[in-house]
Amino acid sequence: MKKILAMILAGGRGERLYPLTRDRAKPAVPFGGAYRIIDFTISNCINSDIRKIYVLTQYKSLSLDRHIQRAWNVLNGRFGEFVYIIHAQQRINENWYKGTADAIYQNFYTLQQEKPDLVLVLSGDHIYKMDYRGMIAAHVQNNADLTVATMEMDKRYSREFGVVEIANNLQIQDFQEKPSKPKTIPGKPDRMFINMGIYIFNTDILVKRLIENARKPDTQHDFGKNVIPAMLKTDRVFAYPFIDNVTHQTGYWRDVGTIDAYYEANMDLLSDSVSPTLFDPLWPIYTSEKLAAPVQIAGFELHNGETYGIALNSILARGCRIQGARVEHSILSPNVFIDTYSQVVDSIVLDNVKIGKQCKIKRAIIDKGVVIPDNTFIGYDRNADARKATVTDSGIVVIPKNTVF
């Protein structure tokens, strides 16, 4: 048995997720009604029997800290199992993390203490379900120095990802960072392999290559841009194609780096194809449990006859109360209250939001604690929305946390 340590990178600024990241780190952004984004990655570790987990943070980490404390303070340190948060400590130099590679470099002390055989480097802002044990087995079998998880994707997204060229024996030949003309898969001219940002390193090689990177003059201290392309010349670098172990197809994986991607990934949870994959009872996604009353969908008698509450094709977390209102194709976090004659469609509503009477809300993300007064329309008039909220190119309206109307 190889000794494995997981290091989850959770230190990005998440600027493209603004304003959801105005008050919190990207991995702490709420997701899917009950979760935080990072719960998927940590749950993958736990379900893969990897129980030594460090989460590396730096910006706006209070809400992430609190969540890790509440949700993940369940492993037993006595048996060497833990989820610990490490803040940028300026132990090696007086900087914050300058890139993904630098985040690990600055935590050599932690690696030193644990002395794992393999280091599993993960990202805290991906939504997917993956058994890392298959990847570890492939790493060992290939006698690899580094294994990179890859997946097939349509080539039109190449500007958003690292693109990987793979030989028949799965050894990686070439690495292109966000190319406009990606190398496609032989026999599949419209498809490419992308780097999922999931890495298994032999610890000694990782340490050596990070030191070399730290001493290079022009480096962005990034695994995808600098460290791995350099390793292709010196080390055994293999790809691990990500296949879902139930469907045997390319697995579901999303990088929720932008508002639109975040919105789509949430909405995917309402689809017949994704929901069973992500919420497989054999692969639980854990989170902190909030005590709240059961969901209540209440009818409400009015002077002109009877109206009723209804929720269609939606996810509702505990404590939600739909009182004579209509919720359709939406995701509600705990303790959302929607009052009579209101409609919420194609939207994501986070904790403790109150929506008044006769409101119409469409294609919106409403962050925590917002109180929406009666008769408010959101998502129907782009110009009006843009005056008080962020509106994405695709028309998603984001109402920031605690906005007062």
Next chain:
Amino acid sequence: MPAKILIVDDEDNIRFLYEQELLDEGYQTILAKDGKECLDLVQKDPPDLIILDIRMPRMDGLEAIGKIIEINKDIPIIINSAYSTYKDDFMSWAADAYIVKSYDLDALKRTIKEILAKKRQL
């Protein structure tokens, strides 16, 4: 211009001995007695090579390495400790060489020569 070598060691005798030997070899020398003095000199009077002890007061050699690299990535570092156990410490891998202290300075001198020759080629 002879190469300038920064000798970092908390023991006065060792600094004195190394200085004499390296001057005889035709190098210039500057001296620091701990990691903090070393960083000061790297900033104000950058040397061509650093000979770095590990166990020192105020700031030890392993802590100094990370900070030296942060100030200047190009200065080669030779760790020169009485102990070989620090070879297991990842930060020691950031040095260009690790030479265990000995009365005979030949290995150290040879390594200095090799590293400086390699640096001139770059």
